[in-house]
Amino acid sequence: MLLMLTAVAWVALARPVSAADFSPRTNLVQAILSEDLAEQTQLIQNLIGAEDPMVQQALTAWRGGSVYIFETNDTKVPFLLDGTIDANSNAKGIRIIDGEPLKDADGRPLLFVTTDLTPADASSKVRKLIKVALDLFALGNANPKMRRDAITKLGQEQNADYLPHFEARTKIETDKEVIQSLVEAVALTQVASEDAKVRVAAIQKLGEMRSINSVSFLKQIETDARKTPDKFGPETIQAAHAAVLAIDSYMAWGNLFGTAFRGLSLSAVLLVAALGLAITFGLMGVINMAHGEVMMVGAYTAYVTQNIFKGWFGASGGGFDSYFIAALVASFIVAGLVGLVLERGVIRFLYKRPLESLLATWGVSLLLQQLFRHIFGAANVQVSSPSWMSGSYVINDVLLAYNRVFVIGFAVFIVVGTYLLLTRTSLGLQIRAVMQNRAMASCVGVRTDRVNMMTFAYGSGLAGMAGACLSQIGNVGPGLGQNYIIDCFMVVVLGGVGNVFGTVSASLGVGMTDQILQPWLGAVMGKITVLGAIILFLQWRPAGLFVTRSRSLES
Amino acid sequence: MKSFKQSFLALAAGVVMTLTTHAAETVKVGILHSLSGTMAISETSLKDVLLFTFDEINKSGGVAGKMIEPVIVDPASNWPLFAEKAEQLLAKDKVSVVFGCWTSVSRKSVLPVFERMNGLLFYPVQYEGEELSKNIFYTAEAVNQQAIPSVDYMLAEGKKKFYLLGSDYVYPRTTNKILKQYLKSKGIPDEDIVEIYTPFGHTDYQTIVAAIKKFASAGKACVISTLNGDTNVPFFKEFANAGLTSENCPVVSFSISEDEFRGLPAKDLVGHLGCWTYFMSIKSPENTKFVKDFLGWVKAPKVSGIDYTVSGVDPKGRVTCSPMNLSRMGVYLWKQAVEKAGSFEVDKVRTALIGQKFKGPAGEVTMQENHHLVNNAFIGETLASGQFKIIKTLNGVAGEPFSEKFLGK
Numbered sequence: 001m002l003l004m005l006t007a008v009a010w011v012a013l014a015r016p017v018s019a020a021d022f023s024p025r026t027n028l029v030q031a032i033l034s035e036d037l038a039e040q041t042q043l044i045q046n047l048i049g050a051e052d053p054m055v056q057q058a059l060t061a062w063r064g065g066s067v068y069i070f071e072t073n074d075t076k077v078p079f080l081l082d083g084t085i086d087a088n089s090n091a092k093g094i095r096i097i098d099g100e101p102l103k104d105a106d107g108r109p110l111l112f113v114t115t116d117l118t119p120a121d122a123s124s125k126v127r128k129l130i131k132v133a134l135d136l137f138a139l140g141n142a143n144p145k146m147r148r149d150a151i152t153k154l155g156q157e158q159n160a161d162y163l164p165h166f167e168a169r170t171k172i173e174t175d176k177e178v179i180q181s182l183v184e185a186v187a188l189t190q191v192a193s194e195d196a197k198v199r200v201a202a203i204q205k206l207g208e209m210r211s212i213n214s215v216s217f218l219k220q221i222e223t224d225a226r227k228t229p230d231k232f233g234p235e236t237i238q239a240a241h242a243a244v245l246a247i248d249s250y251m252a253w254g255n256l257f258g259t260a261f262r263g264l265s266l267s268a269v270l271l272v273a274a275l276g277l278a279i280t281f282g283l284m285g286v287i288n289m290a291h292g293e294v295m296m297v298g299a300y301t302a303y304v305t306q307n308i309f310k311g312w313f314g315a316s317g318g319g320f321d322s323y324f325i326a327a328l329v330a331s332f333i334v335a336g337l338v339g340l341v342l343e344r345g346v347i348r349f350l351y352k353r354p355l356e357s358l359l360a361t362w363g364v365s366l367l368l369q370q371l372f373r374h375i376f377g378a379a380n381v382q383v384s385s386p387s388w389m390s391g392s393y394v395i396n397d398v399l400l401a402y403n404r405v406f407v408i409g410f411a412v413f414i415v416v417g418t419y420l421l422l423t424r425t426s427l428g429l430q431i432r433a434v435m436q437n438r439a440m441a442s443c444v445g446v447r448t449d450r451v452n453m454m455t456f457a458y459g460s461g462l463a464g465m466a467g468a469c470l471s472q473i474g475n476v477g478p479g480l481g482q483n484y485i486i487d488c489f490m491v492v493v494l495g496g497v498g499n500v501f502g503t504v505s506a507s508l509g510v511g512m513t514d515q516i517l518q519p520w521l522g523a524v525m526g527k528i529t530v531l532g533a534i535i536l537f538l539q540w541r542p543a544g545l546f547v548t549r550s551r552s553l554e555s
Numbered sequence: 556m557k558s559f560k561q562s563f564l565a566l567a568a569g570v571v572m573t574l575t576t577h578a579a580e581t582v583k584v585g586i587l588h589s590l591s592g593t594m595a596i597s598e599t600s601l602k603d604v605l606l607f608t609f610d611e612i613n614k615s616g617g618v619a620g621k622m623i624e625p626v627i628v629d630p631a632s633n634w635p636l637f638a639e640k641a642e643q644l645l646a647k648d649k650v651s652v653v654f655g656c657w658t659s660v661s662r663k664s665v666l667p668v669f670e671r672m673n674g675l676l677f678y679p680v681q682y683e684g685e686e687l688s689k690n691i692f693y694t695a696e697a698v699n700q701q702a703i704p705s706v707d708y709m710l711a712e713g714k715k716k717f718y719l720l721g722s723d724y725v726y727p728r729t730t731n732k733i734l735k736q737y738l739k740s741k742g743i744p745d746e747d748i749v750e751i752y753t754p755f756g757h758t759d760y761q762t763i764v765a766a767i768k769k770f771a772s773a774g775k776a777c778v779i780s781t782l783n784g785d786t787n788v789p790f791f792k793e794f795a796n797a798g799l800t801s802e803n804c805p806v807v808s809f810s811i812s813e814d815e816f817r818g819l820p821a822k823d824l825v826g827h828l829g830c831w832t833y834f835m836s837i838k839s840p841e842n843t844k845f846v847k848d849f850l851g852w853v854k855a856p857k858v859s860g861i862d863y864t865v866s867g868v869d870p871k872g873r874v875t876c877s878p879m880n881l882s883r884m885g886v887y888l889w890k891q892a893v894e895k896a897g898s899f900e901v902d903k904v905r906t907a908l909i910g911q912k913f914k915g916p917a918g919e920v921t922m923q924e925n926h927h928l929v930n931n932a933f934i935g936e937t938l939a940s941g942q943f944k945i946i947k948t949l950n951g952v953a954g955e956p957f958s959e960k961f962l963g964k
Binding site: 065128145149153156212213214215216217258259262265266269377378379380382384385390391392394399401402403404473474475477483514515518519522523524527 | 595596712713723751752753754756757758759761762763765766768769772773774775785788789792793795796797798802803817818819820869944946
């Protein structure tokens, strides 16, 4: 080590650089040009904590392979490319040492094309070192989230060299969560300490903090300590054991809460997809095989709306982010209109012939798929999430992704909306009348034809909104409907045809069961088990969870 | 009058001549890729690149002086239909060679047909190995040219925990079985390897991502993904929403190439890794020419030298990718072998193929006795543009279909 340091010092002295100039930049330039890994290691470690933005930028670039070396007869000058690129995709070269552009003999800036340059070598070892150096830079990152991630990761290195950096940061840190992660990182690093007192205190601290990130480290130390009790001492074993137990029980609660949330979210997806079908199939008795394709219409409407907003506001910012609200409204209207045309053009002739309506709507579904494949292409289209729907809340170490929370809220909204429509409006009254007894309703002056049309359009509109909503979770392509149609029918039949609240309970049941079973059985077996359970259930209660008695359905 | 008669005769002679030359100097070559159904999205690009390659070869004089005449059939992503169409190509059209298949199940379906009728098939898409037919040449990446180098790279990056996630079918299951053995041989304990499968078209990745998050909480973890096609979208969306990134838990995907990014949002995948024997971003004169010529060709697609109309080529947003490059390599290797053998006979061409070398866009490839290539492998990092930045190159990796050989058992 000493030898190496001398070597470094010698290199530094041998160059015509005065002591004052021996800055992080000089250090970095030497590291880039060096061909000796040990020397590079030392030089990069020297850089830790340097407050020069140029150093940080150049290190990032080096790691990413965009530092280049300008060679003349006997000198090598590492440089970066300037961010601005001219019409011939040329960029100026910026010297790392002083941030000045590289110039030719006449003093004109030299121009480079990225594709002609070979990046300076950075072996995986060096890139890893740079990563650590950069992580330590990240302690000062303006974004608290990045800061937290970096600190957590550094803590897991259990490198005592970082401790002073953590402590220095704790003193000036203001963000609570970051302070928390700093305390965690310090404790985790101290777990590896040789001093039994420090170690035990650190273990206890982690146990108190319910630190999930360190549980595997604590388990490790517990096993190690049991193997060689002389080295670690009984206090360490006790403390580690207690801490692991405390964290495990905390994690069990977290798992329970997480599973509940995931089940709720899957239920919401199923419900949103199936509610439209609960209206058209459940209430009206139309076996609408094109339900999935109406959802697809909604999803593509969201795609088109997104593109229009992109044209108006550009691809980001508040204006663009509001596209999704407009997309929901637009998809309701467009899908509703499609439903209206479908009802007027096909279904109204088939109310008394359910089997033919099955075939006819299936035909319509194929037609719609092919039509969309023709217009938008066979490949999936990309609907981007507005920024307020990307990311997640973290509550007690359980992730609540924004898009999932939104779907749950949206499911509640449309169920309540549908309930109010059916029970508090005159249209709802008429719908219920027609569904219960069409002939009687017609006798007392309800225009059954018009009510049918409106109901079907409303159901289709709901399906359209579902499609827009699902564009935030899955793929948007011509096959979107096919992925959901089986689940939709499953939920509606399980819930009991003709009962909207049956659909709500059925989707909750299916979603929860699926998520509870999945961690044990895996995604494939979980799904098979749920399907098997539904078949058995329908053997026992063929009419589903909630049986609705009505003349129209019995006839 | 005389001049009219003369010109008429000349014209007639010309017609006869073109007809005879046409009949005598072409060689029929079959293309067996799905142009409709679920696999059409991927396989159509291979049909395009094959036609492009035929055009290239015909322009420079053909194969042993004969013009390539493509015979395209559409097995429509229907596995039994692959066997029927293969039989049609070999028995009715009497093609000299067939380029085709994407999924392993389609290859398994045509394999008996090629063996029974002694045909010749070139297969260009990464696959699980454990197969060797004397009638098939696998230009595709074997497991030790894609999966093993990726895992090696991850081990070198200091990763200690591996989450093997795949779609539920033969390629992921076999590959993961091999990887598991390999990881164990590298000293990774059982509890640090997780193997999970999801059905095709799976959209709900909440549970799996939550499990990965927990798995990665102690650091040094990575995901090896053999998820297929569009299930990658919900997976990567969920992955990003959970706060996982390529920094705290990188994902290496084996089934996503440049061509797949035409339908995937690349921005959700930035920084995650891919491993192939070719990337569009490779800097070599051969590749620059290949990319430029192909992108030009799709705008006015044709096959020179013969009377043939090309249809169904989408000129928008085209890219090149590894299966496309390997399809093209197959055609050139076949051409060289035919010229060396001086015959189109399958048995002679087969013998001549062994040891053939060709300098392609990704460097030189050599056909080995085990019908697999010696090829360069590359590990690349996904960029927002849907391209890959090459971060590691492995030169001359010899493809080996049987895992017991490279696992050393």
